[in-house]
Amino acid sequence: MENLFILHLFSQQFQYDDAKIVGTRDSLLKLRNALNKLLRNDAAKEEVLGFFVVDGEGFNLKIEKVSNDEALNLPSLPYTETSTVSSDESFDKSINNVLASMVGRFQSELFATDEKNLEKYWHFRWNNNTSVELNTYEFTEMLEIYNRNCRKWEEHHNGISCVVERVRDKYLMPKIHEFLAALRTTLTDPSVVSSNSIDR
Incomplete structure (x- = not known):
């Protein structure tokens, strides 16, 4: 982070x-x-x-x-x-x-934040120097915080109708896709897997 x-x-x-x-x-x-x-x-x-x-x-x-x-x-x-x-x-x-x-x-x-600038409330970055498990834990924590902030913003600007689905599709799913891509890269890179195995 x-x-x-x-x-x-x-x-x-x-x-x-x-x-x-x-x-x-x-x-x-x-x-x-x-x-x-x-x-x-x-x-x-x-x-x-x-x-x-x-x-x-x-x-x-x-x-x-x-x-x-x-x-x-x-x-x-x-x-x-x-x-x-x-x-x-x-x-x-x-x-x-x-x-x-x-x-x-x-x-x-x-x-007061524009929708395009809600990204500043996202604080997770994949860390190649730590284990997959710890990255997953940190991602889960940051995703929950990001979810709360984006939901507050959506409810304030666009109402509560279908807010769960809007937040999921517009804000959370892109972050989940990024996380899975980083995870796949890590699991297919022998040097990273070996290093992370030592951390565990």
Whole structure:
């Protein structure tokens, strides 16, 4: 898979919890480049980057540079010293609002995409350096994500009538044909079969 910009941000639920940033190499490089750009330009105040979470939904990450004085006046973080029912409910509500906002932005971008450009939501590429089984697994996962995105687009633009058949014939079948062609090539190439057998 190429340029799969998956990034997960795990914030602190309570004081002294660890915060984590987990992402693909491409995503971390993209994040690093944005940070370098902010640090090298004194006049720059923010960078906005687009990423995806693992289920295919997209979101924007805003990075803001502030002064020491501004940092001291940042809003409080969404955790408290003690775990109470009310604080948990408030935290859950905040998370739900963030997730709803992320989903809304991704859907807006998806619905604004031309049909011919839906290809950008397809993230599978056959990898000759791994096994047939792993390629099949990755293909199945990416096909399901692509199916969901294309179905949302079709329902929004062309209605729900026969949407399953439309998505199957227009978007999924071409990808399945490409996968089968790559599979046949791999199985008839002795050098690739031998290499993949070692991987297994």
